[in-house]
Amino acid sequence: MSVIDHIASLLDSLEIKYTREDRVLMMRWKTNHFEDLKIRIESNEEETWVYIIAPFTNFYEVAEANRMKLAYDMLKESWKANGVKFAIDNEDDIIVLAESNDTDLTGDEVKTLVGHVVHACDRLWEIYPTDEAVEHETPTSGDQVTPTPEVRHTIEREKVVLISCPNCGAKNEQGLTKCSECGAKL
Numbered sequence: 120m121s122v123i124d125h126i127a128s129l130l131d132s133l134e135i136k137y138t139r140e141d142r143v144l145m146m147r148w149k150t151n152h153f154e155d156l157k158i159r160i161e162s163n164e165e166e167t168w169v170y171i172i173a174p175f176t177n178f179y180e181v182a183e184a185n186r187m188k189l190a191y192d193m194l195k196e197s198w199k200a201n202g203v204k205f206a207i208d209n210e211d212d213i214i215v216l217a218e219s220n221d222t223d224l225t226g227d228e229v230k231t232l233v234g235h236v237v238h239a240c241d242r243l244w245e246i247y248p249t250d251e252a253v254e255h256e257t258p259t260s261g262d263q264v265t266p267t268p269e270v271r272h273t274i275e276r277e278k279v280v281l282i283s284c285p286n287c288g289a290k291n292e293q294g295l296t297k298c299s300e301c302g303a304k305l
């Protein structure tokens with residue numbers, strides 16, 4: 120069984136809706152800042168790594184005067200986000216990425232990694248420069264999926280448990296080990 124087949128079976132058991140195109144699983148999430156956040160799961164050719172990726176926007180669509188600050192803020196936020204990186208890919212798209220070389224993931228591990236990416240996307244939205252009208256997502260070739268009413272229903276049912284940081288009081292998604300605001304241990 121391929122890594123993607125294994126993860127697809129885990130998503131099925133968790134009743135998380137997705138679509139599949141070859142070796143890519145595509146999910147859509149509704150969050151505090153996104154009506155339709157696209158997240159894809161894929162593996163490398165050798166199937167030794169699993170990647171959970173959310174595209175954000177092209178770095179060069181950010182006003183030139185704001186790029187350095189955004190890159191700096193992304194670097195600062197990367198250490199706070201559990202297992203998640205803010206990165207710029209080979210096409211200069213800003214992405215939120217979680218990766219694992221554990222290709223025998225459990226359902227809880229997949230759910231946690233996806234949850235971390237979803238949470239980090241909301242955080243990236245908050246640090247994104249707001250003085251320009253730029254679409255916050257750039258569709259990629261794998262994003263040509265139209266959600267069905269069943270997918271929308273599942274997304275809207277998804278519940279996130281929040282816990283308060285003992286240091287600063289910020290609300291954090293359950294499962295995080297560090298506060299997304301101040302970095303303190305939860």
